[in-house]
Amino acid sequence: EPEVTQTPSHQVTQMGQEVILRCVPISNHLYFYWYRQILGQKVEFLVSFYNNEISEKSEIFDDQFSVERPDGSNFTLKIRSTKLEDSAMYFCASSEAVNRVSYEQYFGPGTRLTVT
């Protein structure tokens, strides 16, 4: 069964450093997403991406965040200058639109980001 993969599974970085989180969505999916989940809190939408551009983003997704699809398979989230409060689990998801009504998303296993 096809699945979304993410690397690394755990990333430790120092405050102020740049990190890139990587995702390989399911191959025939067209919509890609990043979410974060701070420990003990709910899953929060960050950004959605379609047709090589951002389609929606949340208030959390400020100028320190960027996304890219550098080739036909990878989808990346870059955090330019990490803060302590960026420590969270970051999930990538992908979906194919089903008659443009339902977007069933499939999630990767997540990258745990720890900022020290």
Place this chain on the structure above:
Amino acid sequence: RKEVEQDPGPFNVPEGATVAFNCTYSNSASQSFFWYRQDCRKEPKLLMSVYSSGNEDGRFTAQLNRASQYISLLIRDSKLSDSATYLCVVNLNNFNKFYFGSGTKLNVKP
């Protein structure tokens, strides 16, 4: 007001019990609705989409009530493996943006 609200629980039920969760959403323009389950420190996994007419998948039944702006999930004949946190997810007006509830924790005990 939160976009999606769920009773956090926990719901502690014996094996074989029937249990139901509700989830309310604030925006009447919401278009798509889903239930996911999340095990501790794991990714959310899609359980089922929720259709206007209601839908069933084995022991799981989902209902949508647009008038009262809530969706429900009914689990029949609970198994130990059903223990997880159940997340309600709402898509607003077909924009590619999704709101997650905080989840309802279910513990199924032998």
